[in-house]
Amino acid sequence: MWRRAATAALALGAGAGGAAIAYSDDPSATLKICAHLPPRLLRDAATAATIAFDYQYSLWGLDPGTPAWVSAKHDAHLRSANRLQELCFRNGGIYIKLGQHIAQLEYVVPEEYVQTMRASMLKRCPVSSYEQVCRVFGKDMGESPETVFAEFDPVPLASASLAQVHAARTHDGQKVAVKVQHDHLTDTSVIDIATVGLIVNTLHYIFPSFDYRWLVAEIRESAPKELDFLNEAKNSEKCVQNFRRLSPHIAGSIYVPKVYWTLSSSRILTMEFMDAKEVTDVKGIKELGIRPVDVSNLVSKAFSEMIFKHGFVHCDPHAANMMIRPLPQDSKKTFGWRRPQLILLDHGLYKELDYATRISYASLWKALVFADEKSIKENSVKLGAGEDLHALFAGVLTMRPWKSVIDPAVDHLVLDGSSNDRSELQMYASLYFPQISELLRRLPRVILLMLKTNDCLRSVNHALLKKLLAC
Numbered sequence: 001m002w003r004r005a006a007t008a009a010l011a012l013g014a015g016a017g018g019a020a021i022a023y024s025d026d027p028s029a030t031l032k033i034c035a036h037l038p039p040r041l042l043r044d045a046a047t048a049a050t051i052a053f054d055y056q057y058s059l060w061g062l063d064p065g066t067p068a069w070v071s072a073k074h075d076a077h078l079r080s081a082n083r084l085q086e087l088c089f090r091n092g093g094i095y096i097k098l099g100q101h102i103a104q105l106e107y108v109v110p111e112e113y114v115q116t117m118r119a120s121m122l123k124r125c126p127v128s129s130y131e132q133v134c135r136v137f138g139k140d141m142g143e144s145p146e147t148v149f150a151e152f153d154p155v156p157l158a159s160a161s162l163a164q165v166h167a168a169r170t171h172d173g174q175k176v177a178v179k180v181q182h183d184h185l186t187d188t189s190v191i192d193i194a195t196v197g198l199i200v201n202t203l204h205y206i207f208p209s210f211d212y213r214w215l216v217a218e219i220r221e222s223a224p225k226e227l228d229f230l231n232e233a234k235n236s237e238k239c240v241q242n243f244r245r246l247s248p249h250i251a252g253s254i255y256v257p258k259v260y261w262t263l264s265s266s267r268i269l270t271m272e273f274m275d276a277k278e279v280t281d282v283k284g285i286k287e288l289g290i291r292p293v294d295v296s297n298l299v300s301k302a303f304s305e306m307i308f309k310h311g312f313v314h315c316d317p318h319a320a321n322m323m324i325r326p327l328p329q330d331s332k333k334t335f336g337w338r339r340p341q342l343i344l345l346d347h348g349l350y351k352e353l354d355y356a357t358r359i360s361y362a363s364l365w366k367a368l369v370f371a372d373e374k375s376i377k378e379n380s381v382k383l384g385a386g387e388d389l390h391a392l393f394a395g396v397l398t399m400r401p402w403k404s405v406i407d408p409a410v411d412h413l414v415l416d417g418s419s420n421d422r423s424e425l426q427m428y429a430s431l432y433f434p435q436i437s438e439l440l441r442r443l444p445r446v447i448l449l450m451l452k453t454n455d456c457l458r459s460v461n462h463a464l465l466k467k468l469l470a471c
Helices: 002-023 027-034 037-058 067-091 094-103 111-118 130-140 185-206 213-226 229-246 282-287 292-310 355-369 373-382 387-398 419-431 433-442 445-470
Strands: 163-169 175-181 268-272 312-314 322-326 340-344 350-352
Touching: 037 067, 037 185, 067 094, 067 111, 094 111, 094 185, 094 213, 130 175, 130 268, 185 213, 213 433, 213 445, 229 268, 229 292, 229 312, 282 292, 292 312, 292 340, 292 355, 292 445, 312 445, 350 445, 355 373, 355 387, 355 445, 373 387, 387 433, 387 445
Parallel strands: none
Antiparallel strands: 163 175, 175 268, 312 350, 322 340
16 A cells, blocks of 8 residues: 555656646756655655554554544544644645645544644744845846835745735835745645645545545645735735625725735735734724724625625635724714724635525525524535535534524524533534545535635634633
């Protein structure tokens, strides 16, 4: 089995390396990058083998469902999650993006993986040196940052998996935020996606119930779009136009930073600098005279408009991609509180929902709210869950067990974030792991991204509610 895996790894590595060199804008640089492919493949293969062996050895001879089996499986999950985290940090780039995807799939992948990735992947991203930043400017703009801008801070304000942001000032005095892609990421992404695929396919080969090939397919499709910052700029402008045209009643409460097109390229994005608070900074939001509950309502309304009306959805709405400030030039106050304006950042990942999908998805949520079992099944089937897994699909969407989903009580879908709630959900996720894996394999990728978006928004709203109650 391992000989076959090794042969596949070599073939995959050679193919990925050849493709990267052939399609690169800088073949000589990519050739140098591909020299690092063998050790990356060895790290990947070693990690996959260690994880597979750990599960087989740890669970050997234990009866599924027994306390000893549950404890051993938890420990194996935790060790494996830490190994995968270390691999993501060592390889960087697309691997960090993979870790971030996992961190946002609460109760869809084992809890140990989610918590391990969530604790690190959004806070410990790689930082490019100023020399690397200058190389990107030289290739894309033909000049150094100091020439392109009147002022350019070499120390980044923040760094993410694909890029980092610097503060700068244009020659006409405008303060801007400049997003600069990590050098050579466009080239290495071809290799990284292939090697990530190797890990997932190897684990699926050993454990047929572990089928996360859909995640690799999604990264393979979305990564090129996220790496094209001009595409991101177009998405941001389309988002604004949709709110103005289709949702004028809320358009003034949604803001997207202005793009400076003449100072942007496929790897450099220059935007208006935003002075605002992160969406989950409850203390900072209250200092602005804004109620966190109003922020939660605005976030929910904004994404409901995108999902059910626009059909053009921002699919990466984690806390770092949303900011809050008081609604400009607004004299109205509610009991002394100011109205919020939601600022949307990072428009690289959008999905379009066709009319039929929007209708089925809206009908499903209506059925969930009214605990209409027949309609839940009907619309779950339309969205691809199948008759046998419709109850599980409803549970994944709502984070509630089936008995609560069909409970006619008014508050049957309310999550209070208690330890009992979490323990119950973790138990169901562990118990139905093979079925969850099969459900994710079946669902169209656009619905998978709606699940991710749903989880991101739930996390943001939970953070606002939790911190509000703690104040």
